[in-house]
Amino acid sequence: MVDSGDSQMKLANGDSGYVLEDVPHLTDYIPDLPTYTNPLQDNPSYSAVKQYFVNMDDTVSQKIVVHKNGPRGTHFRRAGPRQKVYFKSDEVYACIVTCGGLCPGLNTVIREIVCGLYHMYGVSKVLGIDGGYRGFYSKNTISMTPKFVNDIHKRGGTILGTSRGGHDTSKIVDSIQDRGINQVYIIGGDGTQKGAAVIYEEIQRRGLKVAVAGIPKTIDNDIPVIDKSFGFDTAVEEAQRAINAAHVEAESTENGIGVVKLMGRYSGFIAMYATLASRDVDCCLIPESPFYLEGKGGLFEFIKKRLKENGHMVIVIAEGAGQDLLSKSLQSMDQQDASGNKLLQDVGLWISHRIKDHFAKENKMNITLKYIDPTYMIRAIPANASDNVYCTLLAHSAIHGAMAGYTGFTVGPVNGRHAYIPFNRVTEKQNKVVITDRMWARLLSSTDQPSFMSPKPKVVNKAKKREEPATLLNGNI
Template sequence: MSVSYDFSIEELGKRSIKSPMTMSKIRGDFIANYVTDDEFVRLSAAVTLGVQAPIKRSQVFECAGPREFIYFMPQHVHAGIVSCGGLCPGINDVIRAIVRCLWYRYGVRRISGIRYGYKGFLPEYQYGTKELTPDIVDDIHKLGGTFLGSARGGGREVAKIVDAMEKLNLNMLFTIGGDGTQRGSLDIAGEIDRRKLKIAMIGIPKTVDNDFSFIQKSFGFDTAVAKAAEVVTAAHMEAHSQINGIGLVKLMGRESGFIAAHTALASHEVNFVLVPEIPFELNGPNGFLHHLEERLRTRKHAVVIVAEGAMQDQLIREVKKDAGGNIKMEDVGTYLKDKIQEYFDAKGIEINLKYIDPSYMIRSAPAAPSDSIYCERLGNAAAHAAMAGKTKVLIGLVNNEFVHLPMKVVVSQRSHVDPEGNLWRDTLDATHQPILMVNNPMGAIFGKEDDIG
């Protein structure tokens, strides 16, 4: 049974103000065009011949971009920008793009940066705001991290946050963050609705894990893969230079193994990729450790990538959550390192194991050119959406088009590596690892080996 989604976008009201952006409404005149609300993108580009069902508005994504008529009077706008959660390459690029688009394209002169995430709204912290102008933000894209500072938590204090937004007279808030941030943004929007305020809530999805549903790619992902590939190169050199050398690299990926899989494809030097979506066992004749031993026997070295969310179902004994609402995970990297060493020590086999966890080095890096371009366009699209009075909206890329996505639908689920899809198939081709490293494949599928006759 197919799942039905509603991709309709909410608006604050009728757009009646002529945009200060001079653009065209016709094709072929070499002048950039306005985007209309009749331009859409389908979720799937795949088609089945002979089957063409009617397409409803709720089934398609609204194209992002500047509208001919806008909702807000630019001279009256006070815009806020906040970045929340962990660091990610490209945050500063997004901030810069939003500020410059609002300033130069619409003439908005009041733009405030909210410092240290949602906590910046809470009076008990007294962080204050940071004035944002093109002169202030022009060079921040050269830096990693976030110019505004970031923090986890605070997003549940919706009443206090909206109180602060009212005191600041904000008309729009741009939230740069992951699914926890955007859930908080949705809650804030609900409080705004209850107070009958006219404040646009626009989200720019941020996660190096690339696990936002429906969105083709999250910003920072390309940079993360590029940096991770450099680490793998170092791990491979260490492993290749030692007697039975093993390079073990832990990469980001709480619930999804996209960075691990893409890094393996980018580096061409990885022999095993362990991700949350694909079950595997350590011991037994078809377990990971046996296959690692076989690899050392035949090639004398090995490189292993493990995503941080792998094996958590086996490692977590008590569920605890951090300030952002994420489950606190056990360190699978050090656990795996110890288990590998114990296995070969017990067999009397000499190994030289090098373990690398580059997570925070990757997260804090400045954006690579491909991400910088992407962030610039995301920030521009976010500014256009806010000025048009769109709300509860995330900006993302779908089928190579920038679109508006409803927050509620996007945060309802996460994207995962499909064990039967082409990305994982290509990863298996790149690593030559076994398709499934479990001793009872049917047990892995059904979850209980004892139930299999």
């Protein structure tokens, strides 16, 4: 294979259209680094494992479905322990930092980084950075041991605290250098991973032997490339409680309506999966699928129809849905939080008032509407069993990568296999629900709601109508 690309991309090309989007390695800018035998081979816990180490040439395909004669496409380096490591265990001084909003599983990732370093590699010096990125130079640090973190996975939030935006990269790297830290584990969303990429670049510029590993975090599941983000399963499961409460309230009164607002600024994955899991939802509204209220085929007409059919209904709406309608009827506020995210207005409260006003004006149908907003309850709880296992795998994959000398990477499952992914690939865009994909079609079928695609019928040119060739779907089956 031949390396190609600029300094920002580390590419290798192979036969049949094979492309490896590789991640940086310490030896890229520090030549002749010594290597050491991986202590895992002498670890009694791994004595029953037939193959300790991942083959150096193993890669993971980004697309699992391809045409028979099509190119093999983009691959990423497979995560896992390597036969040789670039750090002596007693010389490792690691640190962990959490940034951005809360998410179920943060404490589990922290715990498993500490315990994984200790039990797999014999690393005993791990520092917790208090209060996000700024904590590197403005707050006290916390000494992390397996005993200290033993029960933290049972709590929500992060024991290290968090913050958004407003950090000084140069001061962070100064702190890393002054303390003698040589492994940095950064847990956070796309903004945090962008910050991690800048920190890595400054460390590389200074020629420091410091591995920077990211663990992507977002409750909205909007990080591209990886299969899903940790905490998402827990969020969907907890959302069921709110949906169930809304359903009980709605069916207990004549023409009862339950409205539930769920998280999802730009991506409606929580709302979509919670709706599919519940089966009690009559209508799901997400940012990717525009909707309209009035007129034929609009939301008001559908609500009236469903109430006449069933006598009650439940509406789930993601927080980022309908913001265009909201800004037209209310004074738009172009404000941002510290991370640069647009501050959204409460679409759940707004749509509840609009529904009440509409039926009050009609004066033909009395409704009883209950609005439930479980937003911060969902993200502040401990991870469930599925996410706890997933967080463990993420933490261990990050540890194996850092010990093997990889740096400037984030980790996550791609088609079920954990891989090392360049920072730019998880920050270049947001993962969104594809409303022309089968999963959204399943939701529409489950709820029997209209697609709300357009209030105006499309004009079809029958003269030019012809059969289009079949194309591969890029989403779920």
